[in-house]
Amino acid sequence: MLIGKSKRSVKHSLFCEGSPLLLISFRAAGHRQLSILTRDSNAMYKCLAYSVSLIYGIVEVFKMSSMKAVIHYDYGSLDELQIESIERPVIKDTEVSVRVHAAGLHVADCFGVKGSPFPMRLVSGLLKPKYGVPGFDLAGEVHAVGFKVTRFKVGDAVFGIGKGTCAEFASASEETLAHKPDTLSYEEAAAVPTAALAALHALRDAGKLRPGQRVLINGASGGVGSFAIQIAKNMGAYVTGVCGRSNIEFVRNLGADFVIDYRQEDFTQRHERYNLILDNVENRSLADCRRVLTANGTLLLNSGTGARGFPFLVRLLKPLLLSPFVRHNFRRYLSTPNQADLNLLKGLLETGKLAPIVGHVYSLDETSAALRLIDSGHARGKVVVTIP
Numbered sequence: 121m122l123i124g125k126s127k128r129s130v131k132h133s134l135f136c137e138g139s140p141l142l143l144i145s146f147r148a149a150g151h152r153q154l155s156i157l158t159r160d161s162n163a164m165y166k167c168l169a170y171s172v173s174l175i176y177g178i179v180e181v182f183k184m185s186s187m188k189a190v191i192h193y194d195y196g197s198l199d200e201l202q203i204e205s206i207e208r209p210v211i212k213d214t215e216v217s218v219r220v221h222a223a224g225l226h227v228a229d230c231f232g233v234k235g236s237p238f239p240m241r242l243v244s245g246l247l248k249p250k251y252g253v254p255g256f257d258l259a260g261e262v263h264a265v266g267f268k269v270t271r272f273k274v275g276d277a278v279f280g281i282g283k284g285t286c287a288e289f290a291s292a293s294e295e296t297l298a299h300k301p302d303t304l305s306y307e308e309a310a311a312v313p314t315a316a317l318a319a320l321h322a323l324r325d326a327g328k329l330r331p332g333q334r335v336l337i338n339g340a341s342g343g344v345g346s347f348a349i350q351i352a353k354n355m356g357a358y359v360t361g362v363c364g365r366s367n368i369e370f371v372r373n374l375g376a377d378f379v380i381d382y383r384q385e386d387f388t389q390r391h392e393r394y395n396l397i398l399d400n401v402e403n404r405s406l407a408d409c410r411r412v413l414t415a416n417g418t419l420l421l422n423s424g425t426g427a428r429g430f431p432f433l434v435r436l437l438k439p440l441l442l443s444p445f446v447r448h449n450f451r452r453y454l455s456t457p458n459q460a461d462l463n464l465l466k467g468l469l470e471t472g473k474l475a476p477i478v479g480h481v482y483s484l485d486e487t488s489a490a491l492r493l494i495d496s497g498h499a500r501g502k503v504v505v506t507i508p
């Protein structure tokens with residue numbers, strides 16, 4: 121990762137958030153310099169003092185409106201991220217500015233930096249990234265709130281989903297934030313939002329899991345999988361997890377009733393039948409997965425990213441087109457963050473019914489390495505970047 125100066129000019133209006141503070145600082149700096157340099161009341165010294173105080177004030181204002189962030193200006197390699205000083209995000213009326221202490225990363229952050237799969241660009245920018253700071257998940261302290269924000273105040277500890285969270289400051293909608301569980305550190309709280317919501321929405325909403333049902337989770341040791349095992353157990357299901365050999369004990373400790381090492385055994389060739397399969401990997405054919413579903417069982421497809429171009433579209437759409445014509449349900453779902461479910465997770469976390477698994481912690485200038493680990497497809501639990 122490169123460390124350098126911003127390519128973009130840092131321009132910031134004095135009328136944006138925090139401007140009164142900036143003006144006070146500006147005036148205080150001017151007076152301080154003036155008192156030092158104008159003792160002999162010589163006109164030339166006075167002029168010099170004013171200039172110095174002006175420059176000093178401008179530097180102060182610049183420092184207070186800028187922040188350290190990880191950034192990329194073009195799509196491409198995960199190694200081309202840079203650490204720069206850029207302007208802080210300016211919040212809208214319904215948004216909150218968060219001083220980020222920890223950012224949780226996931227595979228969508230890799231897509232955002234690489235600009236691939238291509239449909240991602242419809243959100244992040246067609247030819248170039250609109251806002252090239254990676255990161256959605258965050259935990260931190262409220263630094264400023266928009267006029268219409270009612271549920272948070274400056275100083276509140278929060279967690280949730282924002283924009284460009286691999287930075288000292290990030291903006292977030294009030295609707296995608298909740299107060300941080302008291303029992304969790306910032307690192308732990310940043311590991312929760314996207315992965316835990318994805319697991320909850322898969323099992324509760326898309327999969328309609330009921331107590332006593334049998335569920336198989338393929339990719340059980342990753343971010344979504346590690347939450348899915350715990351949530352499925354909380355819902356009273358019998359849980360089978362599929363992972364690599366090094367993670368068998370880890371998945372068992374999360375609560376799985378049975379664990380399959382995918383290098384030793386193919387879960388689609390077993391005699392057991394499942395009411396629900398949550399497939400975070402999608403490395404088995406539909407026909408193979410159907411073999412181990414109960415009659416009317418549901419296959420939740422939660423990856424779809426292992427192919428490119430036309431095969432990617434086929435892989436994405438084929439199960440949905442086929443589903444009405446077979447007795448099994450094939451489903452894809454999009455987890456939409458919301459405050460009610462973040463608060464539900466907060467309750468589970470505070471009562472010890474759910475625990476975030478922070479498998480890997482990196483510093484901000486190691487963000488490339490953190491994303492490379494996720495891109496390898498073998499991260500254990502969640503990957504978190506800390507911002508001191």
Ligand SMILES: NC(=O)c1ccc[n+]([C@@H]2O[C@H](COP(=O)([O-])OP(=O)(O)OC[C@H]3O[C@@H](n4cnc5c(N)ncnc54)[C@H](OP(=O)(O)O)[C@@H]3O)[C@@H](O)[C@H]2O)c1
Pocket residue numbers: 226227228314315318338339340341342343344345362363364365366367382400401403422423424425453454455456494497498499500501
């Ligand atoms: N639908 C939504 O709204 C939504 C939201 C969030 C995420 N997602 C999707 O959810 C998927 C999982 O995300 P994640 O954050 O959990 O990923 P992750 O943290 O990178 O986890 C990947 C896991 O897959 C396991 N794995 C790799 N190869 C495997 C194989 N052949 N068989 C079984 N397990 C294997 C790895 O375990 P080992 O190291 O043991 O191999 C690793 O723990 C992603 O595709 C993501 O796009 C969807």
